[in-house]
Amino acid sequence: MSKSFLIDTTVCSGCRACQVACKQWHNLPAEDTKNVGSYQNPQDLSFDTYKLVRMNEAEIDGKLQWLFFPEQCRHCIDAPCEAAADYPAAIFTDTATGAVVYTANTRDVYEPEDVVGSCPYNVPRKAENGLMAKCDMCLDRVQNGLLPACVKVCPTGAMHFGDREEIVELARKRLQEVRTRFPQAMLIDPDEVRVIYLVAFEPKRYHDFAMASAGGGITRQMALRRMFRPVRKFGNRLLTG
Numbered sequence: 001m002s003k004s005f006l007i008d009t010t011v012c013s014g015c016r017a018c019q020v021a022c023k024q025w026h027n028l029p030a031e032d033t034k035n036v037g038s039y040q041n042p043q044d045l046s047f048d049t050y051k052l053v054r055m056n057e058a059e060i061d062g063k064l065q066w067l068f069f070p071e072q073c074r075h076c077i078d079a080p081c082e083a084a085a086d087y088p089a090a091i092f093t094d095t096a097t098g099a100v101v102y103t104a105n106t107r108d109v110y111e112p113e114d115v116v117g118s119c120p121y122n123v124p125r126k127a128e129n130g131l132m133a134k135c136d137m138c139l140d141r142v143q144n145g146l147l148p149a150c151v152k153v154c155p156t157g158a159m160h161f162g163d164r165e166e167i168v169e170l171a172r173k174r175l176q177e178v179r180t181r182f183p184q185a186m187l188i189d190p191d192e193v194r195v196i197y198l199v200a201f202e203p204k205r206y207h208d209f210a211m212a213s214a215g216g217g218i219t220r221q222m223a224l225r226r227m228f229r230p231v232r233k234f235g236n237r238l239l240t241g
C-alpha cells in the first residue's frame with residue numbers, strides 16, 4: 001500500500017526541526033547563508049537542502065499572520081520529473097511506497113533542464129557535476145518500518161505519515177476542523193500528490209510554487225526532444241565508451 005504525508009501548516013511553529021533532521025539523516029552539509037532581514041534561512045532548496053521551511057508574514061483581514069510552509073518534494077502520483085528523465089533508472093517510483101527517487105544515473109540525463117522544468121512545484125536541484133537531488137521520502141527508513149526523519153522529529157504534530165488511505169482520511173477530517181477557524185482553508189492538490197499540505201489561506205501567500213503551477217508537466221518541446229534522445233544518447237555512449 002503506498003504511503004503519504006499530511007503537512008498541517010496550521011500547527012507548524014516554524015521551528016525547523018524537520019529541516020535539520022533531513023540534513024542529519026542524509027548527511028548533507030550546511031550552507032553559507034546571509035541575513036536578508038527575515039527568518040528565511042537558507043533562501044531556497046538546493047542540491048544539499050531537500051527540506052526547507054519557507055517563512056512569510058502577511059496581513060490578512062487586518063491581522064498579522066506568520067505563514068510557515070515546510071517544503072519538500074510532493075512525491076507526485078504520476079511524477080512528471082520521472083517522465084521527463086531520459087536515462088534508464090535515473091528516476092523511479094518505488095512501487096511499495098510511491099516514493100519518487102533520484103539515483104546516481106540522474107548525472108546521465110540528457111536534458112536535465114527538462115526534469116527541472118517538468119516539476120510543477122519547482123523542486124529538483126542540480127549539482128555542478130550534473131547529479132540531481134531532492135527528498136527521497138527517507139525510503140531507507142520507511143523500508144525498515146521507521147518514520148521519515150522530518151516526521152519523527154516534528155514537535156507540534158504538523159507532520160503525519162502513513163498508509164495513503166489513512167492519511168487522505170485524516171487530511172479531510174483535519175480540513176473540516178480547521179475550517180471552523182479559517183474558512184478559506186484547503187488541501188493542496190490532494191489527488192495528485194503524496195505530500196498533502198493543509199493551508200489556512202490561499203497557497204500563493206505561502207510560496208509561489210505551493211500549488212501546482214500551470215507551467216509544469218511535459219511540454220510539447222520536451223516531447224519532441226525526447227523523440228530523438230535514444231539515438232543521441234547511446235550514440236554518445238558508443239563514442240565515449
Ligand code: SF4
Binds near residue numbers: 122123
Ligand atoms: S514534486 Fe517535482 S520533483 Fe517531486 S515527484 Fe513531483 S515532479 Fe518530481
Ligand code: SF4
Binds near residue numbers: 013015154156
Ligand atoms: S518540525 Fe514540525 S513544527 Fe517544526 S518547522 Fe517542521 S513541520 Fe513545522
